[in-house]
Amino acid sequence: MTTSNELSRCVAQFDPQALPVSAAQAIVRQWATPIVAAERVMLSDALDRVLAEDIVSPIDVPAYDNSAMDGYAFDSATLGAAAQSGGSISLAVAGRALAGHPFTGKIEATQCVRVMTGALMPAGCDTVVPQEQVQEVIAAGDEQSIRFAAAALRAGSNRRRAGEDLARGAPAVRAGRILRASDLGLLASLGIGEVAVRRRLRVAFFSTGDELRSIGQPLDPGCVYDSNRYTLLAMLRRLNFDAIDLGVVRDEPAALEKALLTAAASADVILTSGGVSVGDADLTKQLSRALGDVAFWSLAMRPGRPMAFGRVWSGGRAGAGDPALFFGLPGNPVAVMVTFYQIVRDALLTMAGATLQPAPVLHATSAISIRKRPGRTEFQRGTAHRAADGRWQVTPTGSQGSGVLSSMSEANCFIVLAHDQPDVDAGDTVEIMLFDGLI
Numbered sequence: 493m494t495t496s497n498e499l500s501r502c503v504a505q506f507d508p509q510a511l512p513v514s515a516a517q518a519i520v521r522q523w524a525t526p527i528v529a530a531e532r533v534m535l536s537d538a539l540d541r542v543l544a545e546d547i548v549s550p551i552d553v554p555a556y557d558n559s560a561m562d563g564y565a566f567d568s569a570t571l572g573a574a575a576q577s578g579g580s581i582s583l584a585v586a587g588r589a590l591a592g593h594p595f596t597g598k599i600e601a602t603q604c605v606r607v608m609t610g611a612l613m614p615a616g617c618d619t620v621v622p623q624e625q626v627q628e629v630i631a632a633g634d635e636q637s638i639r640f641a642a643a644a645l646r647a648g649s650n651r652r653r654a655g656e657d658l659a660r661g662a663p664a665v666r667a668g669r670i671l672r673a674s675d676l677g678l679l680a681s682l683g684i685g686e687v688a689v690r691r692r693l694r695v696a697f698f699s700t701g702d703e704l705r706s707i708g709q710p711l712d713p714g715c716v717y718d719s720n721r722y723t724l725l726a727m728l729r730r731l732n733f734d735a736i737d738l739g740v741v742r743d744e745p746a747a748l749e750k751a752l753l754t755a756a757a758s759a760d761v762i763l764t765s766g767g768v769s770v771g772d773a774d775l776t777k778q779l780s781r782a783l784g785d786v787a788f789w790s791l792a793m794r795p796g797r798p799m800a801f802g803r804v805w806s807g808g809r810a811g812a813g814d815p816a817l818f819f820g821l822p823g824n825p826v827a828v829m830v831t832f833y834q835i836v837r838d839a840l841l842t843m844a845g846a847t848l849q850p851a852p853v854l855h856a857t858s859a860i861s862i863r864k865r866p867g868r869t870e871f872q873r874g875t876a877h878r879a880a881d882g883r884w885q886v887t888p889t890g891s892q893g894s895g896v897l898s899s900m901s902e903a904n905c906f907i908v909l910a911h912d913q914p915d916v917d918a919g920d921t922v923e924i925m926l927f928d929g930l931i
């Protein structure tokens with residue numbers, strides 16, 4: 493059992509005024525404990541859920557040797573004899589087998605069976621000549637025979653073996669897997685209709701700020717619509733978490749305290765936006781410090797400098813009631829998204845029980861020069877495309893201000909400029925993280 497001051501101790505090893513992104517990620521990772529609770533769901537409801545058990549194949553897939561092509565199945569012993577007949581083989585067609593309709597007869601060495609893809613290999617046959625390789629089909633009354641060149645074939649050609657995809661007893665899908673379309677198909681192919689998955693991670697979130705208005709309210713002078721709640725909701729849903737929207741909370745101590753306690757009682761994780769920078773209304777700081785064990789960071793990163801991280805307890809003080817992991821994100825809309833993806837996402841996936849897959853990083857040529865200050869990691873927004881020579885090329889999207897959400901909306905990748913990296917010249921290679929994956 494971890495005690496509340498361990499987090500403070502763990503954080504105290506770093507300079508909170510310039511915490512490198514990698515250090516923040518490491519601290520957060522240490523505090524992300526997977527939830528244990530699991531439930532059984534139907535396969536048709538299991539997409540994007542985190543598998544809670546290793547699945548071992550109960551059967552061979554495929555369950556029987558079968559034809560990989562439309563063609564004719566025969567005994568490969570015939571191939572050896574072909575040398576004497578000028579390399580060509582003639583066989584009489586003894587019958588046919590379709591997928592789901594096996595050939596049940598017996599064949600002789602001079603015979604073959606017409607087979608379609610997926611058909612059970614007839615007894616005595618181990619090789620298939622695809623119909624495209626058959627040189628001649630000779631019909632004499634009801635009887636048919638074929639002739640083909642032996643040279644292109646080996647024993648076992650165009651035959652799929654039982655268990656070739658997955659042998660009985662072999663691990664099929666591991667616990668921790670976020671189930672995708674292919675996994676569901678694979679599990680179905682094993683005849684498994686129900687799986688154990690982790691309970692969905694509960695994430696409560698709210699926005700803070702007296703200037704925030706909700707959609708539908710008049711936009712008074714000096715006010716802005718609350719956009720962070722929509723980005724947070726969408727980012728959480730995309731990861732299939734149970735997102736609990738606690739609305740907009742005013743910059744008032746009582747309101748903030750109430751929201752944080754409610755969130756801690758109902759969720760595994762609390763995400764807030766705004767109120768963590770050095771400003772008059774930045775009450776989150778005082779409060780979350782009082783309610784739990786929270787560190788305030790100035791990350792060596794752009795955008796997304798100020799951030800709070802720690803634990804808040806539903807009982808109102810460290811150690812009392814239920815704890816929730818707390819991320820106080822910056823208020824600026826782009827900073828919210830960048831800190832979510834770079835600092836928060838992996839921790840939430842770990843808590844959800846998922847086995848982490850490192851985000852794929854590509855190399856791209858920068859189309860223009862980019863100013864970059866060493867000593868912080870920058871996540872610029874970019875549009876990447878494949879140039880005519882097949883290489884990726886990237887251009888930063890217009891203004892990189894941390895409030896300019898259109899730059900994020902327009903972009904299809906982050907340009908990751910590492911902590912120590914200086915300015916980038918046009919034509920230099922940079923790292924990019926694409927927003928979209930395929931499956």
Ligand code: AMP
Pocket residue numbers: 699700701703704716717718719720721765766767768769771822823824825
């Ligand atoms: P703060 O971190 O609270 O000082 O906010 C920094 C900037 O982000 C200010 O310009 C806020 O108006 C803006 N901001 C804070 N929260 C939101 C929100 N939920 N939606 C849109 N803008 C926000």
Ligand code: MG
Pocket residue numbers: 700701702766767773823
């Ligand atoms: Mg604010």
